[in-house]
Amino acid sequence: MARIELKGLGHRYAGADEDALRPTDLVCEHGETYALLGPSGCGKTTLLNAISGLIEPTSGRIRFDGIDVTERATRERNVAQVFQFPIIYDTMSVFDNLAFPLRNRGLAAAAVERRVREIAVFLDLEADLARRARRLSAGAKQRVSLGRGLVREDVAAILLDEPLTVVDGQSKGNLRRKLREVHSKLRPTVVYVTHDQSEALTVADRVVVMNAGRIVQVGTPRELFENPAHTFVARFIGNPGMNLVACELEDGRARVGGWHLDLPAGLAAAVPNGQPLTLGVRPERARLSRTEVRGAPRTKVTRVEDFGRHHIVSVRLAEVLFKVKLDDGPVPAIGDTSWLTLPPANVRLFAAEHAVS
Amino acid sequence: MEKPRNERAWLLVLPVCLIVAFSAILPLMTVVNYSVQDIVSPEQRVFVGWEWFKDILRDPELQAAFVRQLVFSATVLAIELPLGLSIALCMPRSGWRASLITVLVGMPLLIPWNVVGTIWQVFARTDIGLGGAALHGLGLDYNYASHSLDAWLTVVAMDVWHWTPLVVLLCYGGLRAIPEAYYRAAAIDGASRWATFRHIELPKLTGVLTIGVLLRFMDSFVIYTEPFVLTGGGPGNSTTFLSQHLSTMAVGQFDLGRAAAFSLVYFLMILVVCYVFYNLMTRGERDDLAKPEGKV
Numbered sequence: 001m002a003r004i005e006l007k008g009l010g011h012r013y014a015g016a017d018e019d020a021l022r023p024t025d026l027v028c029e030h031g032e033t034y035a036l037l038g039p040s041g042c043g044k045t046t047l048l049n050a051i052s053g054l055i056e057p058t059s060g061r062i063r064f065d066g067i068d069v070t071e072r073a074t075r076e077r078n079v080a081q082v083f084q085f086p087i088i089y090d091t092m093s094v095f096d097n098l099a100f101p102l103r104n105r106g107l108a109a110a111a112v113e114r115r116v117r118e119i120a121v122f123l124d125l126e127a128d129l130a131r132r133a134r135r136l137s138a139g140a141k142q143r144v145s146l147g148r149g150l151v152r153e154d155v156a157a158i159l160l161d162e163p164l165t166v167v168d169g170q171s172k173g174n175l176r177r178k179l180r181e182v183h184s185k186l187r188p189t190v191v192y193v194t195h196d197q198s199e200a201l202t203v204a205d206r207v208v209v210m211n212a213g214r215i216v217q218v219g220t221p222r223e224l225f226e227n228p229a230h231t232f233v234a235r236f237i238g239n240p241g242m243n244l245v246a247c248e249l250e251d252g253r254a255r256v257g258g259w260h261l262d263l264p265a266g267l268a269a270a271v272p273n274g275q276p277l278t279l280g281v282r283p284e285r286a287r288l289s290r291t292e293v294r295g296a297p298r299t300k301v302t303r304v305e306d307f308g309r310h311h312i313v314s315v316r317l318a319e320v321l322f323k324v325k326l327d328d329g330p331v332p333a334i335g336d337t338s339w340l341t342l343p344p345a346n347v348r349l350f351a352a353e354h355a356v357s
Numbered sequence: 358m359e360k361p362r363n364e365r366a367w368l369l370v371l372p373v374c375l376i377v378a379f380s381a382i383l384p385l386m387t388v389v390n391y392s393v394q395d396i397v398s399p400e401q402r403v404f405v406g407w408e409w410f411k412d413i414l415r416d417p418e419l420q421a422a423f424v425r426q427l428v429f430s431a432t433v434l435a436i437e438l439p440l441g442l443s444i445a446l447c448m449p450r451s452g453w454r455a456s457l458i459t460v461l462v463g464m465p466l467l468i469p470w471n472v473v474g475t476i477w478q479v480f481a482r483t484d485i486g487l488g489g490a491a492l493h494g495l496g497l498d499y500n501y502a503s504h505s506l507d508a509w510l511t512v513v514a515m516d517v518w519h520w521t522p523l524v525v526l527l528c529y530g531g532l533r534a535i536p537e538a539y540y541r542a543a544a545i546d547g548a549s550r551w552a553t554f555r556h557i558e559l560p561k562l563t564g565v566l567t568i569g570v571l572l573r574f575m576d577s578f579v580i581y582t583e584p585f586v587l588t589g590g591g592p593g594n595s596t597t598f599l600s601q602h603l604s605t606m607a608v609g610q611f612d613l614g615r616a617a618a619f620s621l622v623y624f625l626m627i628l629v630v631c632y633v634f635y636n637l638m639t640r641g642e643r644d645d646l647a648k649p650e651g652k653v
Contacts, residue, residue: 054541074544087542091560100556104547148546 002064002156002189004028004051009060011046020046022213023059028157030065031187035194035204038236043213044193048159051191052079064156080149081159085166086141088133094120095129098147105152119147123178139171146175150182157189164199179203197237209233225282231353234280240312242348243286245320247279254279254349257318259297262344271349271356278350283325285346288313288332289339296339301332315340391617409618419619421594422602429509429598430577433516437573438566440517441524446554448529459529462522470519474586477515481587501588505595508588512596515583520576524569531565532558567638571631578627599623 010023021043028034036044050057053074062070069077080101089097098116107115120126123143128136133144142163149158160179164172180203183190194200200207201221209216209224209232217229228234234242247254247261252268254261256279271277289296299315299322311326315338322340332338349356392409396402413419444462449455468476481501483489492499501511535558543553581600584590590597590605597605603623607616 052545054544074541075547079545081541081545083538083542085538087538089556089560092556100548100552101546104549104552145542148542 003030003066004157004189004191005063005066006047006051007061007063009047009050009057009062011043011050011055011057011059019043019058019213021050021057024215026208026215026218028189028191030189032205033183033190033192033203035192035200035207036210037194037197037200037207038210038216039195042210044195044210045161047210048081048161048191048193051157052081052159053077054081078152078154078156079159080152080155080157082142082146082149082161082163084162086138086145088136088141088144090132090134092133093129094125094131094133094136094144097133097144098125098129098151101148101152115151115153119151122150122182123147139167142167143175153186155188157191160190160192162194163192164194176203197239201237209236211236227355227357228280228348229355231278231280231350234348234350238282238284240283240323240325242280242282243320243322244278244280244350245318245322247277247349249277254347256297259317260295261297261342261347263347263349264344267347267349267356272351275351278353280348280350281342281346283312283323285343286322286324287341287343288315288324288326289341290330290332290336291339293339293341296341299338299340301334301336301338304331304334306331313338388617388620391613392621395614405614409614410622413615413619413622416615418594419599419602422597422599425595425597426578426599429513429580430574432513433520433577434570434573436513436517437521437524438569441521441569442528442562442566444521444525445528445532446558448525450533459526462525464522465519466522466526468519470582471586473515473519474583477511477518477583478587481511503592505592508592508596512584512587515587516577516580519583520573523572527565527569528562531562535561563638567635570634570638574630574634575627578630579623 004027006024006026008023008025009021010019011021012019024047026047036047038044046055049055051062053069053072053076057070060070061068064077089100092100095116098119099112102112102115116129117126120129123146125140125143125147128140133141136144146163149160164175167175176199179190179192182188192200192203194203201224205220206218207221207224208218211232217224217233219227219229224233224237228237228242231242231244234244245256247256249255249268249271250260252263254263254277261279292298297317299317301313302316302321303314305312305314309327311331313324313326313332314321315324316322317340324340390396393404393406394402395405395408448458448462465473480486481489483493483500489499489501498504499507501508539557539561540553543557548556579600580598581604584596584598585601588596590601600623603616603619606612606619
């Protein structure tokens with residue numbers, strides 16, 4: 001297992017007039033799981049393929065444990081990669097499919113046998129070992145693909161490119177658990193590409209949020225939730241995302257549509273001059289009160305959504321729909337008057353889209 | 358629920374039935390007619406049963422032509438398929454070079470068959486032909502007009518030149534249809550070039566190779582024009598294949614009864630061989646279809 005270090009890594013596809021991946025620095029520490037999270041086309045798969053050597057980056061260097069591997073072919077990098085759609089070798093049995101990466105590296109037959117059986121047990125493929133792989137269902141095929149990725153014990157890193165896309169609901173949860181299990185047992189360095197934030201947040205130790213070919217923030221799920229570095233992260237992480245509303249600074253407080261809101265201590269002093277400000281609060285952190293709260297914005301409830309376990313109540317604040325997540329207690333009705341309270345400790349400020357701290 | 362029946366639907370099939378009857382069934386029945394009778398003129402004919410069939414199957418010349426035909430078909434298949442596949446594997450994947458090479462490779466397919474024969478007739482001449490003269494220059498005693506083996510080899514070379522491009526184009530198309538992801542997975546799994554070919558490319562090419570084998574078998578088994586133009590079946594009988602033997606019988610000797618009987622046998626041979634080939638080559642796939650899908 002290796003520490004993966006990317007220095008100024010960038011890529012532009014032939015014929016494109018924009019970088020798919022802008023020059024980027026990233027370090028993936030040995031034995032941790034990283035999720036590359038972002039919307040389609042944000043460059044996450046490009047970044048992954050550059051690590052595995054499937055594409056040759058147009059700029060930058062890649063190091064595994066300090067050794068420059070930028071010029072090395074995929075075969076020599078000793079990485080495992082699992083793709084979005086199952087890739088199986090049609091004419092081979094499940095056993096031969098799983099054994100293929102080991103045999104290609106000249107492992108002794110006995111060792112191949114032992115390792116393939118281990119992985120098959122682990123992925124519930126024991127019963128299918130003798131079957132032709134093409135006869136399996138899509139989900140089982142993807143488990144075979146995954147198995148080929150996990151079967152080698154000496155890989156520098158395991159790279160997963162949206163591996164659960166074709167897997168249906170229940171198996172998805174199972175496989176996700178399996179992946180966590182592999183990780184806690186073997187401690188490989190894992191890079192996991194996904195556009196599904198709940199997948200990223202449950203699988204990864206650290207989440208790398210990407211947008212438009214750039215890394216926007218690297219952090220633990222908690223950090224991304226509590227302290228997004230950019231309004232993109234604020235909006236992208238969380239369901240629904242963070243409430244964001246334009247504001248101005250006045251006497252150390254934020255003014256939003258005529259209301260003055262308290263900020264965390266010392267935050268106002270850190271705000272740079274002359275940049276547009278945005279105030280953000282997570283729907284989970286905002287509160288609604290049916291009785292008047294002094295100084296709190298007085299709002300009207302415009303929408304109530306019932307999600308079973310919780311409600312999302314929207315109120316209008318300075319022409320912006322402000323969402324509040326209610327886990328319990330009475331739920332207001334549309335048209336009710338409510339006072340919106342925002343605990344100062346949970347208020348975030350963004351200057352020109354970047355977090356102020 | 359019962360489906361509504363409308364007998365008028367048969368009318369829609371009628372034109373096709375008529376066309377097939379006039380273009381295929383009636384001519385074939387004429388052949389059948391000739392094969393079981395001895396027809397001198399419409400008024401003078403005798404039913405002879407299996408006589409013609411027994412006669413031709415005992416004909417030593419025809420048996421010799423049959424063996425020559427089998428050896429020839431087997432030889433061109435054994436050369437053209439591996440050669441075509443190898444060329445397809447070496448061709449560039451995309452870009453102007455790929456287009457250029459595809460056009461160049463496909464060129465022989467566009468040349469009319471009798472012209473192919475003429476081209477090779479000139480090419481193989483030892484006095485003015487590039488190929489023949491070159492072989493002579495190398496000190497070989499090559500002469501396709503007088504040496505049987507030389508004539509046979511020249512016909513094989515001509516067929517390979519003419520038809521390998523078909524196999525190349527089929528395989529090239531098949532190779533381009535393999536998704537890039539398979540090659541990526543193979544690279545990740547550390548597969549060698551050979552392993553990639555053996556486990557990814559070859560299985561994915563089974564379909565086009567089946568078509569290639571069938572087309573090349575059928576075509577080579579009924580080859581007529583090119584050897585007829587090049588060697589006229591000689592020297593001796595060395596390049597007289599079945600179709601030429603048949604045409605000599607039917608048109609040259611006007612021996613219609615035997616020719617008709619042999620036409621039917623010829624037709625059945627091709628049908629049977631193609632049926633067997635097809636079943637052998639698609640066996641794996643049909644097994645898969647017959648079995649139910651596995652558990653999730």
